[in-house]
Amino acid sequence: MRVEIRTTPQDKARWQALAESRGVSLSDLVRALLDGQRPRRPRREAPSVDPALLRELARLGNNLNQLARAANRQEPVPAAALLVRLIAIDRELAALRRAYTRADPEAEDAASPGAAELGSSPGEPGPC
Template identity: 40%
Template sequence: MEKREKIIKIRATESEYSDLVERSTKPRLAEWMREFCLGAKSPRARNIPQIDPDLLRQLAGIGNNLNQIARAINSQEWKPVDRIQVISALSAIQRELAELKRENSGDDS
């Protein structure tokens, strides 16, 4: 995205300024003026969805499991049995995430 470096200053009477602010559909006047005058759409901030606290706890637990796996990987040498345990744990996490996604996707399929 191109950086905005040019500044345009305009003078307005109190009533003109009030009229601009009243017409503006954006919280910031400059943003509205760019859209209105140039047809430049500003990127929208995404709405943050409400998350079920139970889902958040489950995701935090999965994150903790991943942290434990990463800590173990970084702290010891690996034997074949260790690799199998890690792959098994990662597979279980993948299944849990897939199930959570299915339950919370809003898709009834």
């Protein structure tokens, strides 16, 4: 069934913009509002992710969680050991970025603030 209403071009443009900002069609917006509901955004499909990349990121996340847990429990962690682990994580993330993007290596080093701030280059150990 089709329902038509009369409105000004300005109101229609405003309603259309509202619908677009919520990720729904104008028809869906009007139906939801008339039914006293909030318009629902259409579900997006999850992007496909390389399982190996996902596993590697999960492993790095686990390493960071272990460091955070130790810090939150106020366990004594030698600064040098902490720094070595953080530099290793930073390098692994940089390697993942290089493996999954086609950016040049100089751009990657600039995108990895940890190594630059600590004064280490990718091939040499960090300060300990």
